[in-house]
Each structure stands twice: as C-alpha cells, then as structure tokens.
Amino acid sequence: MRRAQFSPGALYYALMAAFLYLPLLLLVVFSFNDSPTLAFPLKGFTTRWYGELLLAGELLAALRNSLLVAAGASLVATVLGTMAALALTRFEFPGKGAFLALAAMPLVIPYVVLGVALLIAFSQAGIKLSLWTVGLGHVVVSVPYVLLIVMARLAGFEANLEEAAMDLGESYWGALRRVTLPMAGPALLAAYLNAFTTSFDEFALSFFLTGSETTLPIYLYSQLRFPARLPLVVALAALLIVGSLLVLLISEWLRRLGPPSGKEPAL
C-alpha cells in the first residue's frame, strides 16, 4: 500500500500547474512592482501602473476595438455555427460527413496560413483592411468552436421533442423557438463566450488583416519596443487574466446549467 503522506499524483499535478501558471503569477507580481524594469529583486508595492493605465488613450482605444470586434464576430459566429449544428444534427443530406469535416477545418489550418489567404482574398475583392476584415477573420476561426459546442448539446436531447412540439400545433419555426433554442440556450451562451475569448486574444490573423485601427494584441506587441511602457502592458495583462478567468468560469457554469437532456434516465 502507498503511504498517505506522499502521493505521486499530487506531485504530477503540482508540476503541471507550476508549468502552466507560474509565468502568469509572475506577471501579476510584476504588475505591482515599483520599478519600470521587469527584474528581481522586487522594489516595492505600487498600484501606479494600474493608475497610469486609465490615462493611456491609445491603449484604451485598442482595448475598445478588441471588445467591439470580439462582441460582433462572436455574435455572427454563434448564429452561423448554430445553423450549421442544426443542419448536421437534425437533417439528412448528401455529403454530410464532408460538410462536418469542412466546417471543422479552421481548427487545423495554421492561423498564419489562414491570415495570408484571407488577406489575398480581401485585396482581390478590393476590400480595404479595417476592423471589419479582422472581425470576418475571427468569425472564420470561431465558427468551428461554436459548431462543436452546440452540436454536442443538440445531440444530447431527442429530436422527437421537436416532433412533439409540431404534433402539438407548432410550425418548424415555432418548435425551434419554443423548444430547441431554449433547451440549447446555455450551450449557445457558452459557445458565444468561447468565440469571444478566441477573437479577443487572436494575434496572427489580426496582424495580417488589421488596417489603421488595431486590436489589443497587436497594440501590445507594438508597445514592446518601448521599455518605459512595459509595466503598463503588464498591468493590463494581469487584468485580462482575471477577466478571462471569469468568462471561463461563467461559460463552464452555463454549460452545466439547464435541465437534464431527454436521454438521461428518469428517476
């Protein structure tokens, strides 16, 4: 029998957690360090960088751009992905397998490749690069996540709930509105938040597709050339970590929310 004091499992877990989170922790620590250089030893505690953050106009503009692009792109991605998920789980049509494979393709294509491809497409079509083109790119990479999340939920309850709704007098659209979408609601929100975070921290695509206005990741990258601005960037990054963590928690909570699906056994 293994001794209770030492468990290899705990050690493995500690190693993994340290590897993942130590850099993030470091970031948070430096954001409160009273020195413009990011190096040990620490000089002292300050919230100065957080204060200066509020006055950095360009940085706040980039943050606002990122939030707008993420909000819009995830909305479009959620609508498109949900429609595709409905098609794949509720209808039979020729080439269904190929369609699923195609829809999941952006998951495996390198973003750099996708960025170049979209850049060529936009310039061929004569579309000027702007936040809109960045948003479109983000829709492309977010749709597969939405598709997979919503499909999992739709597959989890019986299609004959929709038949039951139609049997009771609803049209197809009525059944969708009164049964399918309410039941898939938490999954839709989770998918939206997932798409939001995907868009918000996306760099490679944005780098190719951005116009005169930039998103936050691009702006942060450009600021690395100015050492004096570094502590500001660190403070912002620390805030984003907390924000992302909150979004993740909400999304996971939503995914588990909602009544049990029809396939689970009755009491």
Next chain:
Amino acid sequence: MNEYAVELRDVVKVYGGRRSGARAVPAVRKVSLAIRPGEFFTLLGPSGCGKTTTLRLIAGFEQPSAGELLIDGRPMQAVAPNQRPVNTVFQNYALFPHLNVARNVGFGKRVRALPRAEQERQVAQALELVRLAGYGERRTWQLSGGQQQRVALARALANRPSVLLLDEPLGALDLKLRKQMQSELKQLQSRVGITFIYVTHDQEEALTMSDRIAVMAEGHVLQIGDPLTIYEHPATRFVAEFIGETNLLDATVDDLYEGLACLRLAGQEAQVPLNGTPLRHGQHVCWSVRPERLLLLPPEEAQSNLLRGRLREAVYIGTDTRFVVELPSGEALVARVQNTGGAGSRQFAPGDEVALCWRPEDARLLVEERGQAQGYELLTIDKER
C-alpha cells in the same frame, strides 16, 4: 360525422431510394385500414413490422410514398403535422424538460389560444383526468415513469384531438404498472370518446384493450378483427403463432365430409372444421389447436378425435399445468390444463402414455403465407365488413 376517423388506402412507405443514395427499404407495403370514430384500434406486430411507421404516417412525420390517407374524411396529403387533428403520445414521452408539468400540458396551440384563466382551468382539468391534480409546478424529470406517461397523455388530450396516436406508451413501465395503466387507458378512452390508435408488440396488451386489432408483419396487414376473431380465427399461420401460444401441425387431407376435414398425421387421424376452405384429397395443410383447448386423458378413456403420445414434460405454473406430449412421429404438442383441483384433476407423470382430445370446432385450418410478391393483402379478412 364521417364514417371513418382514419382511413388508409393502399398506403406504401419506402425509405431511402434515389434522393438519399441509400438502398430503398419498404417499411409499409400497401396497407389499407378503416378506423371508426371512437374506436380503440391497435396495430400489433413484432418490431420492424411497420406499425410505428404507419403511426408516423398518420401523425404526418412521414409522407406516404404512394396511396391515400384520410383523417375525418379529409385527404391529408401535404397537410403538415401541426395542421392535423391528431396528437401523439410518444414512446419515450418526449416531455419538454425545460418546462414544468403545467406548461407541458398547456403547450398545445389550441390551449394557448385561450385566455389565461381558461388555459389554467383546462390544464388543471387535463391533469385531473390523468389523476395528477396538483402536480403542475413539478419538473417533468422529477416524476416517475408512470407519472411522466400520464403527463404525456394529458398534454396530448388537452389539445382535444379527434384521434390520439399512442406509440408503445407502456413499453418502459414495469409489469405491474403496465397492467394498471392498461385498464386506466381503456377507461380514459371510453370517458373521453376519442379514437385511439395504439401501437404495441405485446399481444396480451392488444387483446385486453382493443376494440379491433390489425396484425402486421413485414409491412403488411395480415388480419384485422376484434380480439376474439384474431385469437379464435387466425387468418394465417403467422397470426396464429404470434397471438398467444398454439400448436401448429402439418397434415395431409384424408377425407372431406359435412364441413369437416379428416386429416392424417403421424399415422393418426384428426378432425378439423373446413370453414369454407377449399381443400382436395391428399393436399398438405397446416392446422392449429390452442393448448388450453386440449384435454389430457389416459388412453383408455379417450374415444374419438384424439392423438396418442407419450408425456415428455409436465410443468406446474400455479393456475395451470403445462404438459408437453410427444407424438410417435416426434412432433410435440403443448396442452394447458387448469388446476381446478377436486374430482376432475388427474395425475400424470413424464413417460406415461396419454391421449390428447379436442372438440373439432376448436381446431383451425391455416392458410400458409404466400411469397411476398403476391402480397399478404389478399389474405386480409375483416370479419365485421
């Protein structure tokens, strides 16, 4: 009022085929049914016989590949499920888990068109009908299987359909609950006076509840009739075997007289009523006799219309004893004898020589199913028509 609540005329349903690229699979082949208003009509058959497909055709979830479907005398071609005067009780109940019991029951279009107070009154009424008064605020997944079943029933009935379709609604319940729900359903049907079309593979359930039964196999209707006709006068070998237990025997025609056929089998003779079946001398036929219609006697007491054999097995099953008797030819017959006790009861042991007797009118000549190409529908008989 129309003569028939639901009428199917030569309805065919083929799945797959050109559009989907899959092999064409016929699920329903030329089915004709005429179901009267207020009737408790059962589609009975083994799984894959096309009974559920027939129900889904009536509900409108499937479109017939050929043939005509009428509900209340109106052709139903191109009428969507939500426009048909029918409601379905699904096999898995299909209750909406995101709504409570009252909202499930009040889901139907007809109920929702009413003013709020009237809606609440009718929902309460429907719940009372299925003895679930006061359960409105519960979540559906907090209910037992039997209760969920009743919510599904109330939800369908609240919509006041002219025909209620039930797809093996009791299949998921345990035996005791199923028996109880059978009689409840039957009572409910006579109370609300709605036509019920009931799908089941359980022959006992069909016999207990139905006004008429259509026995189906491989997409065909083999026989339509009331339970008595189906059980006592099975039209085909399949029906005789599927409904209850029976002894099927092969024989050759030895003689014909006064409406009786004298059959020869295993070197012995058996008398079977002709019932109008045209037979000739020397023809091979199949006949049957139900185990409970056979009498087991010591050989010296039996006189006429008997088969002699040796008792192979006697199994005591409480109300009855089940005897298996082997004929000299090796064929085995089953006899069920009620354990009434007293003077009538006899003791037999395996190995005893015994005789099986029956009244000639209890035996049935059976038509062999012909090949599918010729179609079973030729054999369909409806005693009441």
